[in-house]
Amino acid sequence: MKPLRSCSAFIISLVIIVVYEARAGHSLSRKPDRGYYDFFYFVQQWPGAYCDSKWGCCFPKTGKPAENFSIHGLWPNFNNGSYPQNCDNLNRNPFDKSKIVGLIKRMQVEWPTLSCPSGDGFKFWSHEWNKHGTCSANVLNQQSFFQKTLDFKIKSNLIQHLSDAGIHPNDGFYRAEDVEAAIEDGLGVTPYLECNFDKEGNSQLFQVYLCVNKLANAFIQCPVMPHGRRCASSVQFQSFSRF
Structure with a gap:
């Protein structure tokens, strides 16, 4: 009986080793939910084109924004053109406005919502954090995610460069x-x-994408361009003052 016992012990040991290695291999090969991205798209939108589009627009409860580009978001992306999203599957790090108290007034100016019905911005910012911000949460916490995005708005100064x-x-x-x-x-x-298109079919400047490095501290050349609606060779720079 000794050979049988030895054989049984060997088989059990082999099964344990195989299971352990399989689990270890799965753990090593599984892509982390957060921090697995290559760069950011920093996206700004032109309110005149937004309000002249089929979406329409409603001014924020804080009043009509200035005639300037406004922030849409800071979006982690991969070099192959795909992107992560909604990385906080267990809802351990949901949007918390108490973490951005010192930024709210600035965000209402630089990052307003134009969607209807009128809002104070919190629903918009919550969406941006939960969908995009959570995917870079091991690099940027909530405060720094919004702070960095606001700072890139100033650094880009699009309206001045165009002027x-x-x-x-x-x-x-x-x-x-x-x-x-x-x-x-x-x-x-x-x-x-x-670009988007108005009722007459005019190609209107709608959004501008700039690329930011993984640490969110500098603009870079885009590793890959977005898949958004390309503009025609001639674009209209829609006035926002008449809305």
């Missing part, structure tokens, strides 16, 4: 390549322009 090139929000039409060149001259990186 310096003679491009103004006056309902006029400009060559898309001139709009890109004005931003690239000002920032040293190539932007991606996204």
Whole structure:
């Protein structure tokens, strides 16, 4: 009987080793939910185009925003063009406005919501954190995620770079390549322009994408461009003052 016992012990030991290695291998190969990204898209939108689109718009409860680009978000992305989202599956780190108390007034100016019905911004910011911010939470906590995004708005200064090139929000039409060149001259990186279309079919400057490195401390050349709606060769820079 001794050989049988030895054989049984060997089989049990082998099974334990196989199970352990399988679990270890699964653990090593599983991609982490947070921090697994390559860069960010920093996205700003033009309120004039938003309000002239099929979506319509409602001004925030804090009043009509200034005629300037506003923040849409800071979105982690992969170099292959895909992106992570909703990385806090267990809801351990939900949006908490108490963590951004010192930023709220600034966010209401630089990061307002134009969706209807009118809001105070918290629903919009909660969506941005829960969908995008949680995927970079091991690099940026909630406070730093919103702080960094606000700072990139100032650093980009899109309206000034366009103005310096003679491009103004006056309902006029400009060559898309001139709009890109004005931003690239000002920032040293190539932007991606996204357009929407009004009822007449005009291609309107809607969103500007800039790329930011993984640590969120500098603009970089985009590893890959977004898949948003490309602009026609001529784009309208819609006025926001008439809304």
